[in-house]
Amino acid sequence: xxxxxxxxxxxxxxxxxxxxxxxxxxxxxxxxxxxxxxxxxxxxxxxxxxxxxxxxxxxxxxxxxxxxxxxxxxxxxxxxxxxxxxxxxxxxxxxxxxxxxxxxxxxxxxxxxxxxxxxxxxxxxxxxxxxxxxxxxxxxxxxxxxxxxxxxxxxxxxxxxxxxxxxxxxxxxxxxxxxxxxxxxxxxxxxxxxxxxxxxxxxxxxxxxxxxxxxxxxxxxxxxxxxxxxxxxxxxxxxxxxxxxxxxxxxxxxxxxxxxxxxxxxxxxxxxxxxxxxxxxxxxxxxxxxxxxxxxxxxxxxxxxxxxxxxxxxxxxxxxxxxxxxxxxxxxxxxxxxxxxxxxxxxxxxxxxxxxxxxxxxxxxxxxxxxxxxxxxxxxxxxxxxxxxxxxxxxxxxxxxxxxxxxxxxxxxxxxxxxxxxxxxxxxxxxxxxxxxxxxxxxxxxxxxxxx
Amino acid sequence: xxxxxxxxxxxxxxxxxxxxxxxxxxxxxxxxxxxxxxxxxxxxxxxxxxxxxxxxxxxxxxxxxxxxxxxxxxxxxxxxxxxxxxxxxxxxxxxxxxxxxxxxxxxxxxxxxxxxxxxxxxxxxxxxxxxxxxxxxxxxxxxxxxxxxxxxxxxxxxxxxxxxxxxxxxxxxxxxxxxxxxxxxxxxxxxxxxxxxxxxxxxxxxxxxxxxxxxxxxxxxxxxxxxxxxxxxxxxxxxxxxxxxxxxxxxxxxxxxxxxxxxxxxxxxxxxxxxxxxxxxxxxxxxxxxxxxxxxxxxxxxxxxxxxxxxx
Numbered sequence: 137x138x139x140x141x142x143x144x145x146x147x148x149x150x151x152x153x154x155x156x157x158x159x160x161x162x163x164x165x166x167x168x169x170x171x172x173x174x175x176x177x178x179x180x181x182x183x184x185x186x187x188x189x190x191x192x193x194x195x196x197x198x199x200x201x202x203x204x205x206x207x208x209x210x211x212x213x214x215x216x217x218x219x220x221x222x223x224x225x226x227x228x229x230x231x232x233x234x235x236x237x238x239x240x241x242x243x244x245x246x247x248x249x250x251x252x253x254x255x256x257x258x259x260x261x262x263x264x265x266x267x268x269x270x271x272x273x274x275x276x277x278x279x280x281x282x283x284x285x286x287x288x289x290x291x292x293x294x295x296x297x298x299x300x301x302x303x304x305x306x307x308x309x310x311x312x313x314x315x316x317x318x319x320x321x322x323x324x325x326x327x328x329x330x331x332x333x334x335x336x337x338x339x340x341x342x343x344x345x346x347x348x349x350x351x352x353x354x355x356x357x358x359x360x361x362x363x364x365x366x367x368x369x370x371x372x373x374x375x376x377x378x379x380x381x382x383x384x385x386x387x388x389x390x391x392x393x394x395x396x397x398x399x400x401x402x403x404x405x406x407x408x409x410x411x412x413x414x415x416x417x418x419x420x421x422x423x424x425x426x427x428x429x430x431x432x433x434x435x436x437x438x439x440x441x442x443x444x445x446x447x448x449x450x451x452x453x454x455x456x457x458x459x460x461x462x463x464x465x466x467x468x469x470x471x472x473x474x475x476x477x478x479x480x481x482x483x484x485x486x487x488x489x490x491x492x493x494x495x496x497x498x499x500x501x502x503x504x505x506x507x508x509x510x511x512x513x514x515x516x517x518x519x520x521x522x523x524x525x526x527x528x529x530x531x532x533x534x535x536x537x538x539x540x541x542x543x544x545x546x547x548x549x550x551x552x553x554x555x556x557x558x559x560x561x562x563x564x565x566x567x568x569x570x571x572x573x574x575x576x577x578x579x580x581x582x583x584x585x586x587x588x
Numbered sequence: 589x590x591x592x593x594x595x596x597x598x599x600x601x602x603x604x605x606x607x608x609x610x611x612x613x614x615x616x617x618x619x620x621x622x623x624x625x626x627x628x629x630x631x632x633x634x635x636x637x638x639x640x641x642x643x644x645x646x647x648x649x650x651x652x653x654x655x656x657x658x659x660x661x662x663x664x665x666x667x668x669x670x671x672x673x674x675x676x677x678x679x680x681x682x683x684x685x686x687x688x689x690x691x692x693x694x695x696x697x698x699x700x701x702x703x704x705x706x707x708x709x710x711x712x713x714x715x716x717x718x719x720x721x722x723x724x725x726x727x728x729x730x731x732x733x734x735x736x737x738x739x740x741x742x743x744x745x746x747x748x749x750x751x752x753x754x755x756x757x758x759x760x761x762x763x764x765x766x767x768x769x770x771x772x773x774x775x776x777x778x779x780x781x782x783x784x785x786x787x788x789x790x791x792x793x794x795x796x797x798x799x800x801x802x803x804x805x806x807x808x809x810x811x812x813x814x815x816x817x818x819x820x821x822x823x824x825x826x827x828x829x830x831x832x833x834x835x836x837x838x839x840x841x842x843x844x845x846x847x848x849x850x851x852x853x854x855x856x857x858x859x860x861x862x863x864x865x866x867x868x869x870x871x872x873x874x875x876x877x878x879x880x881x882x883x884x885x886x887x888x889x890x891x892x893x894x895x896x897x898x899x900x
Contacts, residue, residue, distance in 0.1 A: 151608050152608060152611075183875055220743050220761070221743075222739075223786070225735070225786070227788075232608040246763055254765075254766060360600070362598060374621040374624075375621045387653060391621050391650070392621070393621075423649050423653075434614040434618050434650070487622070546766065550765070552765065558772075559770065559772025559773055560762070561763055561770045564765045
């Protein structure tokens with residue numbers, strides 16, 4: 137692929153959208169890789185580059201520091217580190233990309249969780265000289281925990297190991313085995329040099345032994361999302377639309393975004409948590425009537441029967457979740473304020489916010505430990521969860537919620553815990569067990585039923 | 589190195605594939621509806637610029653066939669392009685919207701603000717904006733900001749909590765996961781909401797083309813009397829330009845952004861229709877703000893500093 141094909145100078149063509157996240161340890165060259173992707177796909181414009189060159193000179197650096205493209209805050213530039221998720225945008229003729237650029241520091245695990253929550257692909261960067269290290273395992277585990285469908289291992293700095301195939305093969309094998317043990321289903325490993333540009337956008341002239349795609353080629357062709365036709369439909373009601381005008385005196389529509397699946401006019405549906413059943417009478421796709429809608433479209437659904445439906449309800453087709461007040465979940469704690477058993481919190485699930493009690497912090501998960509006996513290390517949860525901790529909790533809610541297991545549905549299986557006093561977002565929650573490995577070997581069958 | 593997956597994946601040629609514009613539109617509509625569901629008194633910041641016009645278009649679609657359940661707020665610097673004010677008033681009338689206008693001039697007249705020596709009023713908008721938010725008791729304020737505009741904006745959340753002083757603290761932002769937006773706020777605080785966060789300039793233009801959205805004429809090439817300052821073409825006006833050593837000349841130009849006349853530069857252009865504009869932007873080697881916004885060039889952290897003070 138030549139660089140001229142990858143500019144942003146394409147117009148009018150329908151392209152798809154891929155959201156992905158990058159993760160890497162401090163000196164693995166992540167900023168250089170991001171800079172290289174943006175630069176070689178011609179997404180860095182002249183004035184941005186000029187600003188970076190100017191700022192680099194002011195700091196006494198000889199070469200432009202591409203990290204300055206992505207470090208947007210004063211504190212970040214002062215400290216020379218990335219402290220927060222930043223979003224980057226670039227495009228090729230085939231696809232538009234939203235890159236969640238997440239910091240690699242140990243203390244910012246919550247930022248990778250944030251970036252990975254919306255990502256369909258995660259790029260985990262390792263230094264070819266160091267191979268799989270603790271941080272690499274952490275990144276793989278976070279990608280697995282957040283159920284990011286695709287993981288790319290970018291083995292960077294191949295130029296510093298003489299572009300040697302055995303070095304790459306050993307790292308790729310170790311990483312793939314670890315990721316597979318966590319339940320990651322799709323891993324692609326690419327040997328690269330972000331600094332020299334090998335296999336990032338351009339195929340490398342130094343690694344004939346590598347027959348796979350460049351990183352960008354893979355990003356351009358990886359399937360996006362899942363096939364909605366094989367998923368049960370989930371439609372969280374956001375807002376009731378009732379114009380009450382002369383033109384639309386009786387219109388009553390339920391506005392929302394399909395979290396999964398397909399809805400057709402005539403489909404039988406169940407409204408949760410009430411359990412009322414009816415059929416889809418009509419679908420309005422943002423001002424235009426249609427007979428079919430699918431995830432992730434935002435539409436308005438009209439129902440055949442005049443039943444009580446409001447914001448927070450879930451219109452569901454296919455196998456429906458059983459509403460429950462008892463939730464077991466894997467959580468990533470985001471706030472400096474610890475999460476402890478006995479805490480009273482708010483729980484936001486799809487469009488519904490309810491009061492909840494933390495009944496139990498069962499255990500903390502050591503996501504950097506090697507897998508033993510099919511399980512990740514578990515620590516005691518007695519002292520609660522601190523910022524960046526990942527653990528397992530038991531919650532009791534004031535009202536029943538129609539949750540799916542997070543492993544089945546990232547949108548209807550996820551929730552936030554919020555401090556009722558000041559609105560702080562405390563914790564990100566994923567209903568059910570953390571990893572497929574743990575689930576299949578550890579979870580009793582009875583526990584599973586809540587999530588089906 | 590690829591292992592088999594057990595769930596089918598959607599490819600770009602699947603019947604259920606969504607174009608990037610459809611995906612962005614669905615996300616933005618979701619954001620509008622979340623705000624309508626969670627807040628008491630939301631308002632849309634409307635400048636008559638293309639981003640706020642796209643915002644309004646999305647809001648109209650999100651609540652169709654009902655009316656948009658938000659009013660509009662325009663912070664008027666007094667240095668407006670007349671075409672833009674005419675456009676604003678036309679749109680408000682056409683959709684039967686309610687418009688609040690906060691005038692920078694009023695604040696200068698009664699001494700709450702002082703005119704800057706360079707004559708630009710863009711940074712002065714913050715005080716009237718915060719005053720209007722307080723007076724109107726608005727709890728959610730939609731802005732058309734995009735993360736691709738500027739590196740401080742790249743760190744901005746979709747739901748951005750502002751304290752009772754309207755201030756943004758980038759170190760204390762709430763993490764934002766999945767599409768679960770946390771709109772909790774105390775009395776006196778408000779939330780800025782950016783439904784176009786994930787759109788780029790090109791997306792906005794492609795969407796305007798696809799939807800056939802009308803824009804103020806100044807976005808398309810036209811002849812205009814301009815003068816050069818700080819490497820930009822500015823329009824002469826009552827705000828204080830040109831100075832004696834700034835000769836006026838007639839040029840074929842258009843605007844890439846719309847703001848205060850004193851700091852919004854025009855670019856040389858022959859693009860008289862939308863296809864030509866899109867081709868021009870796609871080929872441009874300058875960002876929108878780099879080409880046309882003087883206030884962002886003041887320092888490396890100009891935008892971050894203004895946002896901390898309550899700018900949108």
